[in-house]
Amino acid sequence: MNTSKYKLFLLDWDGCLAMTLENWMQSYLEVYSKYGICVTRNNIVKHSWGNLQEGPKFFGFTNYDDVWKEIVNLVTEKNSKVEMYEGSVDFLKRLKASDYKVAIVTSSEKKIVLPAIEYNNLNGYIDLILTEEDVDNPKPHKDMAVLAMRKLQIGEGETIIMGDTSKDIICGQNAGIDTVLILHKENEEFYDFSKMRESNPTYVVKNFSEIEV
Numbered sequence: 001m002n003t004s005k006y007k008l009f010l011l012d013w014d015g016c017l018a019m020t021l022e023n024w025m026q027s028y029l030e031v032y033s034k035y036g037i038c039v040t041r042n043n044i045v046k047h048s049w050g051n052l053q054e055g056p057k058f059f060g061f062t063n064y065d066d067v068w069k070e071i072v073n074l075v076t077e078k079n080s081k082v083e084m085y086e087g088s089v090d091f092l093k094r095l096k097a098s099d100y101k102v103a104i105v106t107s108s109e110k111k112i113v114l115p116a117i118e119y120n121n122l123n124g125y126i127d128l129i130l131t132e133e134d135v136d137n138p139k140p141h142k143d144m145a146v147l148a149m150r151k152l153q154i155g156e157g158e159t160i161i162m163g164d165t166s167k168d169i170i171c172g173q174n175a176g177i178d179t180v181l182i183l184h185k186e187n188e189e190f191y192d193f194s195k196m197r198e199s200n201p202t203y204v205v206k207n208f209s210e211i212e213v
Contacts, residue, residue, distance in 0.1 A: 001180070001203045002212050008154040009095055010145055010172070012163030013106035013113055016182055017088045020079050020108075020116075021190050027074035028055065031067060041189070049190055072112070079108075080115040085184055087208035092125040094213040103128040103148040105161070105171075107138055128152060140170035145177060165191065166199035178202040180211070 003009075014020040028044050037059055048055025056067040095102050102125060106113055110131050117123060128151055135143035149159050161172035162180040164187055172179035181201035183193050197204060205211060 001205060001210055003100070003160070005158065006100065006160045006178070007158040008101040008103065008149065008152055008160070010103050010105045010148050010159065010161040010177075012161075012165075012168045013104050014108055015164035015184070015187055015190070016162060016168070017084060017092075017104075018079070018116060018120075019083045019085055019186065020075070021187060023075055023078035023082060025190075027071050027078065030074060031070045032059065034070075035061070035067070037061075045190055072109070076112045076115075079112050081119050082116045084120055085186070085208070089120065089122070089125075091208040091211065091213070092122060096125045098213050100213070101127045101152045101154060103130060103152060105130050105139070105144045105148055107132050107167075109133060140167040140174065142171055142174035142176075145171055145175035149175070149177075160202070164196075166196050169196075169199040169201045173200075180205060182207070 011017055025041060025044060028048065029039070032039050039059060044055065047058045056064050061067045092102065104113065104126055108131060110129070110133060113129065113131065117126065117129070128148055130144050130148055132138040135147060137143045145161055149155065156176040160178040160180060161168055162182060163169065164182055164184065169179045169181055179201040180203045181196055181199070182205050183196065184207065
């Protein structure tokens, strides 16, 4: 995959750059166990993944808001020192060295993402960070991509979005930009890769080394 036609990379955070998915899983398991609800990892993937806030409701919690806050607080703590996927930091450095603009476009809250970016010393490689707090409509709606392009003053033909789920791909398609689906081997437990491919991304890669910068 060659990136020479682009000037702006929009990058998802969870499951794309940062290895946060296991932290979400562990947070669910810990909170459910605290309340005496026995669930398997597969149960959580089946009933919560991609629709995270509905998970506690499915498993019968009546104090839904309190439970969700506990899960988010645990994730915030765990993600403050999250590891990055192999090659992700080098990829950001290569983008910066080649004068690309980089925007993080994520469904996570800023309080979860910003400490992790600081911990991994990534601020110098990122031009803009957008979360759901910055838009009216989250991914897969186009709002986040459109806002990033507007703020960084780069058009659709020179922008590409990269993520690990169909929501990222559909967001890009809705915004009229090219898309990259990254299928990290570490994510196989959490997603059906064949289903993700059905979103028809412009490119599919298995790791950051496949992207020529």
